[in-house]
Amino acid sequence: MCPLPWTMPSLDRIATTNAAPRAPRESCQAQPPGLDDLLGEFVRFRQVFQIDQVFRQYRIESSLAQATMSAPIAMDTRTPQQRRRIMQAVKSRDTKPEMVVRRCLHAMGYRYRLHRKDLPGRPDIVFAGRRKAIFVHGCFWHRHGCAKGQLPKSRLNYWKPKLEDNVIRDKTRLEELEDLGWQTLVVWQCELDDMEALAARLQDFVGAL
Ligand SMILES: [Zn+2]
Helix, strand or coil, X not given: CCCCHHHXXXXXXXXXXXXXXXXXXXCCCCCCCCXXXXXXXXXXXXXXXXXXXXXXXXXXHHHXXXXXXXXXXXXXXXXXXXXXXXXXXXXXXXXXXXXXXXXXXXXXXXXXXXXCCCCCCCCCEEECCCCEEEEEECCCCCCCCCHHHCCCCCCHXXXXXXXXXXXXXXXHHHHHHHHCCCEEEEEEHHHHHXXXXXXXXXXXXXXXX
16 A cells, blocks of 8 residues: 555545445555645535534434324324233124133233132133133023123023023122122123223223223
């Protein structure tokens, strides 16, 4: 390498790292550039350096701005994110209602036990520490007051006593559990039509995480 200053690498090499290095000057014996050339080179170098600095500063500032802007947004979108997780967890239409409720609770971060046989009515979902139990009922089988819960028009002699027995049994089970100091919640199959409302209801019942 020739030590003379006018053999310094081209500014283009400094500005763009991927550029191929320029061929060195043919000879160190070549005529040195005049003062004007050196000044021009210096001015160009300073411009490139300043532009580079400006860009670097801009990148730092914009990434800082993004970081500070995204923090509160992330906090605000917590609920929609959670909602999306819930929706993803329960999107399958063919899933049994109980499974949908379980997935919803799980997506909200709750952990629970299933079908505790030592409790009256074997509740579908049990929060033992909180002494809270959830039953998930099909509207038809447990005679909900909604459209799905109406008695069938045919074979009424068969269905009516059968379904009314279910209602009496459900009531007794809930009373037994409550006598043991448990709080109970019945989730109806038709409530799965509005998962957001159901999620809010579940959260109200179970309590904070
Ligand atoms: Zn219903």
